[in-house]
Amino acid sequence: MSKLAKALILVNLVAWGSVGYQLSHAAEKQKVCIDKKDAKTGKMVQECKMMKKHEKLEGTKVPEKK
Secondary structure (H helix, E strand, O other): OOHHHHHHHHHHHHHHHHHHHHHHOOOEEEEEEEEEEOOOOOOEEEEEEEEEEOOOOOOOOOOOOO
């Protein structure tokens, strides 16, 4: 096998590994509902959306400006 073929195989494996990692760590979706008052009828209506839920990461605090 030539060096070029080996390099192409290596690049392909790294690229697909990155895609697999991103898919496995994708944000979960959560249904969020808000009660709103309908303008025409005056009744309460529930408006629901699917929103991404991201994991909060622990880290150091940002220093405050002086």
